[in-house]
Every structure is written in structure tokens, then in C-alpha cells.
Amino acid sequence: MKIDLKLQKGGFTLNAKAHWPDKDMTVIAGPSGAGKTSLLRACVGLDRAHGDVVFAAQAMQDRQSFVPVAQRRMAWVSQHDDVFAHLSVAQNFAFAMRFAAPGGAMIEDVASHFGLADRMGQNAGALSGGEKQRLILARALLSNPRLLALDEPFGALDAEARHALLGLLTGFCKARTLPVLFVSHDLDTLTRLADFMVYMRGGRIVAQGPLNACLLDEELPFRRREDACVVLPAIAQGYDAANQLNALDVGGVRLLVPGAKMPKGEGQRLRLRAGDISLSRARHGDSSVLNILPVVVRGVEQASDNGLPPGLVNVALALGEQSVLARITAKSAMELQLAPGEELFAQIKASALVGG
Amino acid sequence: MNAADIVSQIWQPLRLSVQLAGVSTIILLMLCLPLGWVLARAKGLWRVFAEAFLTLPLVLPPTVLGFYLLLMLGPNGPFAPLHLVFSFWGLVVGAVVFSLPFVLRPIQNAFEGIAPSLLESAASLGAGPWQVFFNLAMPMARRGIVSAAIMGFAHTLGEFGVVLMIGGDIDGKTRVLSVAIYDAVERLDFALAHWLSGGLLAFSFAILLLLSVLNRRGAAV
Numbered sequence: 203m204k205i206d207l208k209l210q211k212g213g214f215t216l217n218a219k220a221h222w223p224d225k226d227m228t229v230i231a232g233p234s235g236a237g238k239t240s241l242l243r244a245c246v247g248l249d250r251a252h253g254d255v256v257f258a259a260q261a262m263q264d265r266q267s268f269v270p271v272a273q274r275r276m277a278w279v280s281q282h283d284d285v286f287a288h289l290s291v292a293q294n295f296a297f298a299m300r301f302a303a304p305g306g307a308m309i310e311d312v313a314s315h316f317g318l319a320d321r322m323g324q325n326a327g328a329l330s331g332g333e334k335q336r337l338i339l340a341r342a343l344l345s346n347p348r349l350l351a352l353d354e355p356f357g358a359l360d361a362e363a364r365h366a367l368l369g370l371l372t373g374f375c376k377a378r379t380l381p382v383l384f385v386s387h388d389l390d391t392l393t394r395l396a397d398f399m400v401y402m403r404g405g406r407i408v409a410q411g412p413l414n415a416c417l418l419d420e421e422l423p424f425r426r427r428e429d430a431c432v433v434l435p436a437i438a439q440g441y442d443a444a445n446q447l448n449a450l451d452v453g454g455v456r457l458l459v460p461g462a463k464m465p466k467g468e469g470q471r472l473r474l475r476a477g478d479i480s481l482s483r484a485r486h487g488d489s490s491v492l493n494i495l496p497v498v499v500r501g502v503e504q505a506s507d508n509g510l511p512p513g514l515v516n517v518a519l520a521l522g523e524q525s526v527l528a529r530i531t532a533k534s535a536m537e538l539q540l541a542p543g544e545e546l547f548a549q550i551k552a553s554a555l556v557g558g
Numbered sequence: 559m560n561a562a563d564i565v566s567q568i569w570q571p572l573r574l575s576v577q578l579a580g581v582s583t584i585i586l587l588m589l590c591l592p593l594g595w596v597l598a599r600a601k602g603l604w605r606v607f608a609e610a611f612l613t614l615p616l617v618l619p620p621t622v623l624g625f626y627l628l629l630m631l632g633p634n635g636p637f638a639p640l641h642l643v644f645s646f647w648g649l650v651v652g653a654v655v656f657s658l659p660f661v662l663r664p665i666q667n668a669f670e671g672i673a674p675s676l677l678e679s680a681a682s683l684g685a686g687p688w689q690v691f692f693n694l695a696m697p698m699a700r701r702g703i704v705s706a707a708i709m710g711f712a713h714t715l716g717e718f719g720v721v722l723m724i725g726g727d728i729d730g731k732t733r734v735l736s737v738a739i740y741d742a743v744e745r746l747d748f749a750l751a752h753w754l755s756g757g758l759l760a761f762s763f764a765i766l767l768l769l770s771v772l773n774r775r776g777a778a779v
């Protein structure tokens with residue numbers, strides 16, 4: 203999507219210019235009050251901003267024209283409970299189907315994908331909170347949109363339910379190559395979902411790029427957070443059933459990650475927290491850490507750099523073809539005398555697979 | 559006076575009152591549904607003015623309303639060619655103006671109670687403004703709409719001042735229940751006044767009871 207938008211709203215000014223892929227998952231991130239929701243609303247056509255929006259090589263709005271929201275085929279899911287409470291679950295779905303362009307998903311398939319198949323006759327207002335979220339998402343997908351727009355998706359759900367629903371969402375959208383544009387300030391959600399990031403501050407877009415580049419961007423807060431992390435594409439290569447370990451190929455490097463068996467050859471997202479990586483000059487054979495891998499130091503962020511927790515430094519590393527971040531104490535960094543270009547061993551303690 | 563006399567004296571004004579209230583309520587609904595929808599979603603200064611103006615009939619004495627309506631509809635007014643004064647349709651115009659806030663308010667409140675994000679979600683699914691209105695807003699506001707219709711009907715049934723000002727007291731044409739009661743009292747026909755007043759009282763109470771039951775049931779769902 204290519205945008206150049208200006209919008210005045212009370213004392214707030216949105217002035218956003220950006221260009222991101224029309225495929226995959228794009229997150230609009232930033233601190234609260236940055237204008238994330240305003241930007242999402244303007245992209246979908248809920249608010250009329252000045253300027254241009256081009257999606258899939260079609261002008262959604264420019265100087266002369268404005269495609270109304272109902273004709274954009276951009277299904278929007280707000281932060282609120284927007285079930286049509288006077289209708290049954292099936293009628294909620296039927297409502298979306300009435301306007302759906304041909305070739306979309308079938309009600310039965312979507313209902314069973316989102317675990318609502320046995321709720322069809324039930325009044326939508328009587329569903330549980332989690333079921334309502336699934337209903338709203340399923341309904342949006344049934345309208346056969348060209349883009350799914352989510353505002354802080356599933357923020358009301360507990361972590362477990364949210365992870366499950368994000369997994370279902372990813373599965374559906376990847377299978378149908380449906381692009382998703384979503385707003386989130388939650389690092390966990392955006393590392394699970396996003397491929398591309400647009401970062402906003404004070405109504406402007408201050409950075410944009412592939413997820414990992416943004417997580418490592420020195421201008422952005424992510425690398426200084428206590429839970430700083432990177433997300434790497436990984437491909438399942440084999441499974442050690444006895445030890446319940448998946449062998450993953452991460453940009454030419456082999457990593458072992460515990461968990462249920464991943465189908466061989468399937469793409470995964472592997473999240474590596476900076477705090478879970480430690481460094482040493484020698485390969486220790488007597489460690490409890492499974493993954494000890496050669497890395498190359500790219501740079502050391504000084505302890506005096508603002509925003510880092512006191513006494514800690516970030517070490518940027520090359521792990522195979524990928525960039526990762528290790529969070530170690532300033533004392534260790536000094537004792538190891540780290541310098542760019544040095545070859546070390548990284549011990550990667552634990553890591554999480556965060557979806558396909 | 560025997561029972562047959564009383565029945566015949568009640569029947570004409572009762573029929574007229576119900577007719578007037580029914581016709582006015584239908585017209586009021588047709589006016590207030592779009593008006594309430596627009597006001598509920600409107601922003602800015604003109605909404606404030608429109609709301610104040612449309613609430614005027616609530617606070618003005620009916621005689622003031624009736625006086626202005628008489629000027630407007632009368633032989634020297636802009637609507638003189640319609641010959642509405644002292645006619646049934648003149649009463650309808652008066653009743654519509656007089657009862658407007660009673661119908662508009664519950665409808666507007668009901669529409670305002672629908673979350674904007676819900677309607678926006680529906681639009682993003684591909685539903686146009688008319689489909690959103692008829693398929694979502696109307697059914698979701700149905701309780702408010704039913705309340706509004708009942709309020710409009712009951713309120714029109716009891717109106718007196720406006721009717722007297724622009725309709726007068728013509729038997730079978732503009733003599734509605736409330737006017738007939740006034741008439742009966744003036745003639746010291748207390749038996750008739752009792753029957754009419756008691757009937758109206760019972761009817762009004764029944765309607766408010768119905769309204770309360772409807773609201774209660776709606777809240778339980």
C-alpha cells in the first residue's frame with residue numbers, strides 16, 4: 203500500500219507518507235497517541251484524510267476521487283465487541299456473505315476453522331468474549347476482503363487465547379495470501395504476526411522496513427527494551443522424538459528448539475530474545491545450553507547509550523546470514539574486550555517458535 | 559341519559575382520537591426515523607441547534623404552538639391554500655408538531671446506543687449506508703422505535719390545546735376525546751365527562767404499563 207495522507211483531528215495532525223508491500227502482514231507500531239489507529243482508519247476509508255492511498259495498483263483515494271469504505275473490500279476489525287448481537291452466529295456470517303465478492307471462503311469452512319461450527323444457531327450476543335472475537339474475525343474473513351485491517355487485535359483476550367487466535371488467523375491468511383494491516387503496541391503480538399513494520403511517532407511515520415530490521419533499528423525503542431528480541435525465519439528439518447526437539451534451519455545455521463513436532467519443510471518464525479543469548483570465547487562442552495553457535499560481532503552498543511537498562515549492553519551479532527542481538531552485562535563486555543569482526547560462540551538458552 | 563346515548567356520544571370522539579393518533583404516529587415515525595438517524599450521527603453546531611429547535615414543543619404551552627400553527631395554516635398564512643384549519647388534516651399537522659420530541663427522542667437515543675464501530679465494521683464488510691440502516695440500525699433500535707410509537711400515540715391521544723386552537727370543536731370532524739371532555743364539563747354533563755375521562759385514564763395507564771413491560775423484557779434479553 204502506498205499512502206500520502208494528511209488529517210487534522212482536534213489538536214492532532216496525521217502526516218503519513220509510506221509504502222509497504224501489498225502482501226503479508228504489516229504492523230503499524232508506535233507509542234500510544236502516535237496516530238496508529240487514525241492511520242489505519244484513513245487507509246481503510248473510515249475517515250477521509252487528504253491525500254492518496256493506492257492499494258494493489260488501484261487508487262483508493264486521490265485528489266478527485268474517494269472510494270467509500272463499503273467498496274474497498276478492506277474488512278476492518280475494531281478494538282470493540284462488534285458482534286451483531288440481535289442476530290445468530292450464522293446470521294452474522296450470512297450478513298458478511300451477502301456483500302462478499304465471489305470466490306471467497308465458505309461459511310462452514312471458516313466456522314470450523316475458528317471453532318464456531320457448533321455455535322451457529324446461538325445468539326451472537328450470548329457468546330463468550332473469546333468466541334465473540336473469533337466470530338468478528340471469521341465474519342471479516344467471510345466478506346472475502348482484499349485486505350484485513352485489525353486495530354489492536356484481541357487485546358482483550360488472555361495470552362493463551364490470543365496466541366491461539368493469532369495462530370488461526372495466520373493459518374487462514376497465509377493459505378489465502380490475504381494481506382493484513384494491523385495496529386499493535388504489543389511486542390508479543392507484533393513479533394508473532396508482522397512481516398513488515400511501519401513505525402509512527404507524533405502523527406508521522408519515522409521508520410519502516412522488514413520486521414527484523416525495525417526490531418534492530420537504533421532509532422526505534424525495540425532493541426533497548428528489556429524484552430528486546432529478533433524474529434528469524436526458520437525451516438523445520440527434522441524431529442528428535444526421544445528428546446522432543448525440532449531441528450531448524452535458520453539462515454544456514456542449525457538450531458534445536460524444544461516443542462511439538464513441526465512438519466518437515468514448513469516455515470516457522472523463531473523469536474530469539476537478546477537476554478537469552480550469552481557469549482563466550484570458547485565452545486563449552488559442559489553447558490546445559492543446547493545451541494552453541496559461532497557468531498561474528500558486528501557492534502557493541504555502549505552502556506551509556508540512553509534507554510538501555512543500567513549495567514547492560516547490546517551486542518549486535520551475525521548468526522549465519524542473520525542479525526541477532528545479545529544482551530550481556532557491561533562488565534562482561536569489557537572483560538571479553540569485544541570488538542567488531544571478532545568471532546565468538548553464542549549460547550542460545552531458550553527460544554520460542556511463534557507461528558508459521 | 560341512557561347507555562345508548564352515552565355510547566353514541568363517546569363513539570365519535572373516540573374514533574376520531576384513535577384515527578388522529580394512528581395517522582400522526584405513522585407520519586411521526588416516517589419523519590423521526592431518518593431524522594433521529596441523522597441527528598444521532600451528526601456532529602457540530604447545527605446538531606445542537608436542531609436538537610434545541612425540535613425539543614421546543616416539549617416546553618412550549620400547546621396554546622403557543624396552536625397559535626403559530628393557526629397563523630401558518632390560517633387564511634392569511636403561507637399554507638392557506640391547503641385549507642387545513644378546522645379540518646382533520648389540520649389536526650394531524652398540529653399533532654405531529656406537538657408530539658415530535660416524544661417520538662424523536664427515544665428513536666435518537668436508540669440509534670445513539672449503537673456503537674459507531676459496529677456500523678463501521680458492517681460498512682467495511684461491504685454494506686452500504688441503506689443496508690446498514692435497514693439491516694442493522696433499525697432492528698437494533700427496535701425497542702426504542704416501539705417505545706417511540708407508543709409514546710407518540712398516547713401523547714397525541716391526550717392533546718388538547720393545539721387541537722382546540724386549530725381544529726375547534728366540530729362534532730365528528732375535529733371533536734376528539736379531550737375536547738369532548740372539556741365540552742361535556744362546560745355543559746355540566748358530568749356523567750359523560752366521567753366516562754370519557756375514566757376511559758382515557760385507563761387507556762393511558764394500560765399503555766404506560768405495556769411500555770414498562772416491553773422495556774423490562776428488552777432489558778432481560
